[in-house]
Amino acid sequence: MNSATRRVISVTSAITVMMLLIVLISGCSQATQGSAGGTQSKKLSETITVLAEKHPWTTAIQPYIPEFEKQTGIKVNLNILSEQQQRAKSLMTLQAKSPDIDVFMSLKSLEGLAYEKAGFYESLDKYIKDPTLTPADYKINDFMKGPYDGERIEGKLVGIPIIVEGPVIFYRKDLFAEYNIPIPKTLNDLVAAAKTVEQKSNGHVYGIALRGLPPAVCYDFGPFFHNMGLEWLDKNGSLNFDKPGAVTAINTYCTLAAKYGPPGAVNNNFYQDSSLFAQGKVAMELDSSNELASIIDPSNSKVIGKIGVFAIPAGPGGNHPTVLQWGISMSAYSQHKDAAWKFIRWATSPEMQLKLALKGIASPRASTWDNAKFKASLKSTVKKEWAKTLEFILKNGNPEVGPPAVKEAEVRQVIGNNIDQVILGSETPQAAANKIQQQAMEVIK
Structure with a gap:
């Protein structure tokens, strides 16, 4: 078997494993359809299907879609699913080379490499470079370098960024004041703060909510790992879970979840975390700035x-x-590519990015952050703190949510599964680190 054949088989296997993995954690869901009204255009009956996940960006842009339909005459069939279900549906549809999806949300730090090697993405370079398709007022150079470059895989532009984010700590100022808790400066301080809340509230308020759903754990856990001075991989491409700092990171994260988190933490993702926090049931939420x-x-x-x-x-x-950054991409199998590009261009335009930013969606465009109206919208204390924290993340952040690999979804699942065993008390942090090192390296190889 020659090397080219082995590469094709490797990529195909990676995609198949990713599909099976996601389907196992996915259930059935009903799609939510967006408005389909609008005025006539040259393509009166043209309809595009946009596959999105239940996400703050989707919630923010959905009310504006009728404006796009009215401006263009293009009808938008907006399908909204949970993160795992959305990824499962996009993967299965793209594997089948079906034209049923035109535009889809895609997290390049997770599936980007595998999807690109499989030929799922339509290259957007030709659309960007054609002035008849992308006028100058789109201001392509306005995108911040990090988010924009993050949508380029192996030299090809495969998406346009729609939002930038990073994990932050949302906290209850009133409880911190009542219990005399200072803002944590170290990870140990964070554990102490969560402990104090539970003790002084007599267990009526949990200390912290964070992610425990296995595929989602790496997003929250990554900073604990990196803050031990570790990268996911060493210079030889081997995982660093055999380093002492890895055990400390696992122990700290799992202590927060097991001792000071709500019951059922191993099933929680951002949606559950935010619901618990918004209902006043936890004093801190460690999750996406998007929340x-x-x-x-x-x-x-x-x-x-x-x-x-x-x-x-x-x-x-x-x-x-x-x-x-999250991005929206065009399916290589779309039969409405010009219409799909019009939607992508509209959704990521300077004007729309500003509108969404005013709703709390962190823009990947530099002009949004400099806009006077946006700055004025930050007059509340919480929004000022949010913007300051996000600015710190943009300047100092590590873009690797999980260990980079073609089979990254499977690697993240291995990490999440073993961390959950520690949270459940079935494994020690050291045993989990050993298993992650062995099991994930088998996937990476």
């Missing part, structure tokens, strides 16, 4: 006016938060 919009929503939150934001504290190896 600000959810926890200050008057229709859902009981803690409005009591919220503060700070960066995940430093460890012995410094402070290295996770930073990433």
